[in-house]
Amino acid sequence: MEFGFGPADEEFRAEARAWLGEHLTGVFAGASGRGGPGSEHEGVAERRAWERELGRGGWIGLGWDTDSPACGNRRATCGNRRATYGNRRATLTQQVVWAEEYARVRAPGRYGHIGENLLAPTLLAYGSQEQRDEFLPPIARGEALWCQGYSEPGAGSDLAGLRTAAVRDGGSGEMYRVTGQKIWTSLAREADWCFVLARTEAGSSGHRGISFLLVPMDQPGRIEVRPIRQLTGTSEFNEVFFDGAVARASHVVGGVGNGWRVAMGLLGFERGVSTLVQQIGFAEELGGVVREALDSGAVDDPVLRDRLVRQWAELKVMRWNALRTLGSSGSGGDAGAPSVAKLLWGGWHQRLGELAMAVRGAVGAVGPGDWREDTPYELDALQRLFLFTRADTIYGGSDEIQRNIIAERVLGLPREAKAR
Incomplete structure (x- = not known):
């Protein structure tokens, strides 16, 4: 394939380089180069603030909805409900340009990459318009942080062996109660939300009966996060225990029982x-x-x-x-x-x-x-x-x-x- 940068890409590069030079100063400059693999614990407050700075600059969510002429540009309105997602238009080559410039100046390690690069494309592909309206704008503003609830003890690489269960609340039926354990969960201590694979069909096995739920992490007594200390002495990964944690039925992505399809689509992103x-x-x-x-x-x-x-x-x-x-x-x-x-x-x-x-x-x-x-x-x-x-x-x-x-x-x- 031909993959080159044209004049428009170089203009975009100049804009990105200028913005980074102007904003990567002060406390943000002190966080440069921090937060990579093995050092996720470094510069927590500065890197969370940096996510919001990126959001204000419109640099989160580049290329979202680029297939739609009405979407993908900065402060564009997208979808039938005209929700403001807050991202700017960027072609594939311009997304590469931004990535290169970001890495070139050793900007702080991203806290929001799970929400931006994994959950957001998944919602655009499989989510309802209401889910996009609710969750994409906070991600684009750098305000909402996410973690991924996939692996479990005994169901890591063999993800289809997961046992975490989500049971429909017997009262109103508008809620699920999630019970089980996830492991190797990056950023679980910092995250506001977790997308969780759980069995919503009792007695199901393998790929069947799994749903993809969006679960708020701020549930004291129902969600416990335990850091896992590694060889490096740091604790990027965590165990997460769900004990009747609440998830709204409207926050099931892709439909009940279709979680495996959604999960595999996410991994492709x-x-x-x-x-x-x-x-x-x-x-x-x-x-x-x-x-x-x-x-x-x-x-x-x-x-x-x-x-x-x-x-x-x-x-x-x-x-x-x-x-x-x-x-x-x-x-x-x-x-x-x-x-x-x-x-x-x-x-x-x-x-x-x-x-x-x-x-x-x-x-x-x-x-x-x-x-x-x-x-x-x-x-x-x-x-x-x-x-x-x-x-x-x-x-x-x-x-x-x-x-x-x-x-x-x-x-x-x-x-x-x-x-x-």
């Missing part, structure tokens, strides 16, 4: 422009490893030098694959694209963490902080990279599951036999 943002961050991390190799003299080792070059070349391949996938969106020939992308970046990033430690040598096993028993250990950037990336081939769908998806749905190979 993960391969969007955000993957290019991720790769720009990867390039910065690779640059840090290369600088370490140059400073330490490790680059003189031909084996390590070959590994550095290979990491660079594979990152280029990932970018081209992402651009190809974006360009073929809607063609129907990209059913395995999300799985291919996950296999590419998960293994690449994990190998980068291993390479960082190889470049550092034995000193990489020693931390810079005080190692007394009563003092939390500290990690530098490369050590955090290595430890965090141990999970890259597991979370977001393990490598084994992604290969099964490609084999069965793309190559048409027989399904793996299930143990009886």
